[in-house]
Amino acid sequence: MAKDAEKSSGAEADDWKEFVWNPRTHQFLGRTASSWGLILLFYLIFYVSLAGMFVLTMYIMLLTLDEYKPTYQDRLATPGLMIRPKGDSLEIVYSMKDTESWDHYVQTLDDFLAPYNNSQQVMNNDVCSPDQYFVQEDSGEVRNNPKRSCQFNRTMLEECSGIVDRYYGYRDGKPCILIKLNRVIGMFPGKNGVSPYVTCGAKKEDRDKIGELMYYPPNGTFNLMYFPYYGKKAQVNYTQPLVAVKFANVTLDTDVNVECKINSNAIKTQSDRDKFAGRVAFKLRINSN
Ligand SMILES: *[C@@H]1O[C@H](CO)[C@@H](O)[C@H](O)[C@H]1NC(C)=O
Ligand SMILES: *[C@@H]1O[C@H](CO)[C@@H](O)[C@H](O)[C@H]1NC(C)=O
Ligand SMILES: *[C@@H]1O[C@H](CO)[C@@H](O)[C@H](O)[C@H]1NC(C)=O
Ligand SMILES: *[C@@H]1O[C@H](CO)[C@@H](O)[C@H](O)[C@H]1NC(C)=O
Numbered sequence: 001m002a003k004d005a006e007k008s009s010g011a012e013a014d015d016w017k018e019f020v021w022n023p024r025t026h027q028f029l030g031r032t033a034s035s036w037g038l039i040l041l042f043y044l045i046f047y048v049s050l051a052g053m054f055v056l057t058m059y060i061m062l063l064t065l066d067e068y069k070p071t072y073q074d075r076l077a078t079p080g081l082m083i084r085p086k087g088d089s090l091e092i093v094y095s096m097k098d099t100e101s102w103d104h105y106v107q108t109l110d111d112f113l114a115p116y117n118n119s120q121q122v123m124n125n126d127v128c129s130p131d132q133y134f135v136q137e138d139s140g141e142v143r144n145n146p147k148r149s150c151q152f153n154r155t156m157l158e159e160c161s162g163i164v165d166r167y168y169g170y171r172d173g174k175p176c177i178l179i180k181l182n183r184v185i186g187m188f189p190g191k192n193g194v195s196p197y198v199t200c201g202a203k204k205e206d207r208d209k210i211g212e213l214m215y216y217p218p219n220g221t222f223n224l225m226y227f228p229y230y231g232k233k234a235q236v237n238y239t240q241p242l243v244a245v246k247f248a249n250v251t252l253d254t255d256v257n258v259e260c261k262i263n264s265n266a267i268k269t270q271s272d273r274d275k276f277a278g279r280v281a282f283k284l285r286i287n288s289n
């Protein structure tokens with residue numbers, strides 16, 4: 001019995017050896033050299049074609065990409081609004097008597113408005129005709145790049161420019177807040193030569209506290225000449241138009257919930273998908289001591 005087992009295990013070992021290398025048929029792992037060669041050749045060709053196809057698709061895709069504008073852009077029906085200065089939350093809260101409590105707002109506005117200095121604008125940008133779009137399309141394959149941009153002079157913000165009053169009204173409890181419209185490439189925000197404009201108001205319970213508002217430029221408009229926007233790469237010196245709102249007689253020592261919105265005859269401001277579309281809400285509180 002023990003002999004039998006030994007014999008059969010010896011035969012098994014021989015079978016195994018013969019499977020790995022069979023000297024009679026010259027087969028390695030059950031295949032001849034030419035059979036192995038064919039298999040390797042097949043896989044080589046297979047993978048080379050796969051790689052080729054990948055490179056080709058990639059190449060064609062890159063050809064269709066335009067360096068100057070994103071191929072896919074999440075087209076928002078309505079662009080958002082944002083305020084400056086803006087802290088971590090949408091709140092402007094300070095005490096008139098405590099300089100340190102509002103100094104950082106002034107600093108933020110100074111930094112934000114530096115590129116709007118008239119001297120900068122004259123150097124970088126053109127004087128455009130107001131109330132009409134500044135269209136600079138490419139003609140077919142001929143690129144019209146780089147594209148020029150229109151001047152938005154800091155002095156157009158008048159009382160809120162930081163030049164007439166270098167504290168932007170914060171010291172006197174009549175603060176200025178800047179509003180900008182988020183950039184959307186290729187957006188035409190008004191029809192029939194009517195520019196979109198900003199209006200601000202208070203939430204119902206604060207309506208009698210908000211006081212008189214002043215808008216700069218007049219009527220709080222984003223002039224059509226600053227549109228359409230062609231993207232950072234095509235329009236290198238683009239200066240975003242701004243609207244400044246001055247709270248000239250806001251009630252002190254109380255929270256005032258303010259909401260500003262864009263009014264336009266070309267873009268929808270009521271959106272079911274995004275109820276913040278085209279508007280921005282923030283809290284304003286000025287303490288008198
Ligand atoms: C812009 O103008 C302000 C006020 O006139 C001045 O303090 C500031 O240095 C100017 N900044 C630049 C970058 O020209
Ligand atoms: C901006 O200011 C400069 C000099 O102050 C002036 O020459 C230019 O016409 C102004 N541009 C606009 C669009 O008002
Ligand atoms: C951008 O501004 C610079 C000066 O700062 C000017 O030399 C250049 O021509 C401007 N480019 C365009 C496309 O307006
Ligand atoms: C502001 O709006 C009023 C009324 O709609 C209009 O008469 C006036 O011309 C506008 N002012 C400017 C500078 O657009």
Ligand SMILES: *[C@@H]1O[C@H](CO)[C@@H](O)[C@H](O)[C@H]1NC(C)=O
Nearest residue numbers: 208209211212248249250251
């Ligand atoms: C400022 O608002 C108060 C009420 O909050 C009002 O009594 C006062 O007449 C307003 N002043 C001006 C100049 O509008």
